[in-house]
Amino acid sequence: xxxxxxxxxxxxxxxxxxxxxxxxxxxxxxxxxxxxxxxxxxxxxxxxxxxxxxxxxxxxxxxxxxxxxxxxxxxxxxxxxxxxxxxxxxxxxxxxxxxxxxxxxxxxxxxxxxxxxxxxxxxxxxxxxxxxxxxxxxxxxxxxxxxxxxxxxxxxxxxxxxxxxxxxxxxxxxxxxxxxxxxxxxxxxxxxxxxxxxxxxxxxxxxxxxxxxxxxxxxxxxxxxxxxxxxxxxxxxxxxxxxxxxxxxxxxxxxxxxxxxxxxxxxxxxxxxxxxxxxxxxxxxxxxxxxxxxxxxxxxxxxxxxxxxxxxxxxxxxxxxxxxxxxxxx
Amino acid sequence: xxxxxxxxxxxxxxxxxxxxxxxxxxxxxxxxxxxxxxxxxxxxxxxxxxxxxxxxxxxxxxxxxxxxxxxxxxxxxxxxxxxxxxxxxxxxxxxxxxxxxxxxxxxxxxxxxxxxxxxxxxxxxxxxxxxxxxxxxxxxxxxxxxxxxxxxxxxxxxxxxxxxxxxxxxxxxxxxxxxxxxxxxxxxxxxxxxxxxxxxxxxxxxxxxxxxxxxxxxxxxxxxxxxxxxxxxxxxxxxxxxxxxxxxxxxxxxxxxxxxxxxxxxxxxxxxxxxxxxxxxxxxxxxxxxx
Numbered sequence: 152x153x154x155x156x157x158x159x160x161x162x163x164x165x166x167x168x169x170x171x172x173x174x175x176x177x178x179x180x181x182x183x184x185x186x187x188x189x190x191x192x193x194x195x196x197x198x199x200x201x202x203x204x205x206x207x208x209x210x211x212x213x214x215x216x217x218x219x220x221x222x223x224x225x226x227x228x229x230x231x232x233x234x235x236x237x238x239x240x241x242x243x244x245x246x247x248x249x250x251x252x253x254x255x256x257x258x259x260x261x262x263x264x265x266x267x268x269x270x271x272x273x274x275x276x277x278x279x280x281x282x283x284x285x286x287x288x289x290x291x292x293x294x295x296x297x298x299x300x301x302x303x304x305x306x307x308x309x310x311x312x313x314x315x316x317x318x319x320x321x322x323x324x325x326x327x328x329x330x331x332x333x334x335x336x337x338x339x340x341x342x343x344x345x346x347x348x349x350x351x352x353x354x355x356x357x358x359x360x361x362x363x364x365x366x367x368x369x370x371x372x373x374x375x376x377x378x379x380x381x382x383x384x385x386x387x388x389x390x391x392x393x394x395x396x397x398x399x400x401x402x403x404x405x406x407x408x409x410x411x412x413x414x415x416x417x418x419x420x421x422x423x424x425x426x427x428x429x430x431x432x433x434x435x436x437x438x439x440x441x442x443x444x445x446x447x448x449x450x451x452x453x454x455x456x457x458x459x460x461x462x463x464x465x466x467x468x469x470x471x472x473x474x475x476x477x478x479x480x481x
Numbered sequence: 482x483x484x485x486x487x488x489x490x491x492x493x494x495x496x497x498x499x500x501x502x503x504x505x506x507x508x509x510x511x512x513x514x515x516x517x518x519x520x521x522x523x524x525x526x527x528x529x530x531x532x533x534x535x536x537x538x539x540x541x542x543x544x545x546x547x548x549x550x551x552x553x554x555x556x557x558x559x560x561x562x563x564x565x566x567x568x569x570x571x572x573x574x575x576x577x578x579x580x581x582x583x584x585x586x587x588x589x590x591x592x593x594x595x596x597x598x599x600x601x602x603x604x605x606x607x608x609x610x611x612x613x614x615x616x617x618x619x620x621x622x623x624x625x626x627x628x629x630x631x632x633x634x635x636x637x638x639x640x641x642x643x644x645x646x647x648x649x650x651x652x653x654x655x656x657x658x659x660x661x662x663x664x665x666x667x668x669x670x671x672x673x674x675x676x677x678x679x680x681x682x683x684x685x686x687x688x689x690x691x692x693x694x695x696x697x698x699x700x701x702x703x704x705x706x707x708x709x710x711x712x713x714x715x716x717x718x719x720x721x722x723x724x725x726x727x728x729x730x731x732x733x734x735x736x737x738x739x740x741x742x743x744x745x746x747x748x749x750x751x752x753x754x755x756x757x758x759x760x761x762x763x764x765x766x767x768x769x770x771x772x
Contacts, residue, residue: 214620385720386720389720399709400565402605412620413623414622417562419659424722425722425724429722433726455548455549
């Protein structure tokens with residue numbers, strides 16, 4: 152009988168002890184940083200701001216550049232066909248996010264930087280969608296004339312909706328409206344990646360979309376069959392460098408959206424130019440010494456840059472061969 | 482003392498211990514202030530006129546990095562694009578630049594967001610974020626200062642950096658790639674700051690590169706502006722990039738001949754960093770033999 156109150160007291164303070172111990176333990180180990188972030192399938196497919204009105208959409212083949220604003224959306228390239236539904240959904244979502252209470256801002260223009268499937272494969276699906284609503288009297292799908300000529304000459308006839316509706320022959324084309332508060336300039340880069348390359352310069356946002364003239368995560372592709380050349384490619388890269396104003400110490404200022412790889416500025420473009428120039432010079436030196444293509448490939452003339460630009464199997468050989476052939480064929 | 486009071490003391494002590502362990506990170510050390518780097522022996526190798534051609538001692542580089550060095554022409558710095566390049570974030574602590582550090586706080590909540598750092602030759606200020614924010618995605622732009630997040634381990638600040646622009650590991654063409662990541666350890670002891678940098682760069686390094694620097698507090702220090710105008714240093718054909726052909730660098734062996742050491746000794750590589758390499762040295766450099 153005497154022990155009962157004591158036992159009850161023990162139980163009471165044990166309960167208190169347990170509770171009091173739990174408080175600091177919870178306080179010490181509860182940390183939002185430990186919370187698992189939801190896994191997303193969008194690690195490789197996402198939109199990221201570049202500068203001003205301009206965004207990059209990554210993960211649909213080649214990079215897609217977007218100008219989004221009060222006039223709607225201008226797309227530079229459309230990615231691969233298989234990703235068109237996701238691209239359209241993401242562009243629609245972005246357009247709405249940037250002005251949730253405003254009117255719908257659909258896609259008004261498409262500009263194709265060149266012919267490749269990973270850059271214009273989505274043309275048809277986007278042009279045929281209800282979110283593509285060109286402005287009256289304006290262009291719709293813009294590209295250099297050589298892009299259309301090569302599409303027409305291709306053995307497989309393209310869908311009519313895939314073909315650019317407005318082409319230009321001279322050195323440049325200016326989009327005929329001041330779009331989202333800025334001029335948009337389409338500049339031809341002759342005989343670079345191909346003979347139909349355009350870069351797109353957003354004059355107020357100060358962003359250049361380069362297509363495959365620059366692809367900072369890989370060696371460039373020089374499509375000799377489509378009119379590309381190593382010298383044209385280097386001329387194109389150096390022309391882009393001439394357009395760039397860095398903010399300070401070769402960084403910032405004019406931003407560049409390459410055909411593949413990350414958003415860049417003067418530094419990345421200059422590194423890329425240096426690499427392409429050095430390899431061009433080495434291969435030209437080897438040709439002058441009488442080396443064959445096979446000997447050049449075996450000489451390891453790109454060994455120092457392969458870990459950066461030759462990570463995908465076959466890309467190094469393809470690049471060396473195209474430079475060699477371009478130099479030989481003049 | 483009855484058992485309940487004992488329990489209260491135990492719980493109180495436990496709470497105190499856990500509370501102290503869980504103090505806000507900002508209470509660990511204060512880096513804010515003016516710092517002067519002490520240079521050490523690296524200053525002769527990595528600064529002043531820059532490193533000499535062909536000296537890669539102490540660098541665990543691979544063949545690709547070696548080829549970068551062996552085709553490098555320092556004249557590339559005269560190109561307009563490179564005249565004003567700053568040191569990259571991993572080289573900056575070793576770049577003989579005075580440093581200012583201060584706290585970046587949310588002006589509304591006063592919450593501590595980041596350490597902000599400005600070196601004499603910085604491009605933009607460097608920020609070490611303390612608020613657990615994620616690093617940007619792969620396609621976000623690179624920066625000379627990279628993107629850094631940091632946390633405390635005891636009173637040591639541990640910093641993780643990604644998105645670094647390609648830079649030199651040594652100013653003789655030995656490069657660190659833009660695919661590299663960096664871990665730093667900062668430790669204040671009295672008026673001294675110890676700064677350890679660990680660079681992981683699989684494209685160019687066989688093993689991580691570890692370097693240390695010391696700074697001393699210098700409260701009276703004033704950092705001046707450091708502008709950099711681009712000028713025409715040499716009239717050249719458009720698009721010209723200075724470099725040497727592989728195997729044809731005329732100055733590569735000059736340094737070894739000058740100081741009289743075997744060429745292999747200067748070519749770096751992970752194997753040269755271990756004690757076992759002394760056996761190889763005996764083969765390369767027999768006693769009494771002069772190069």
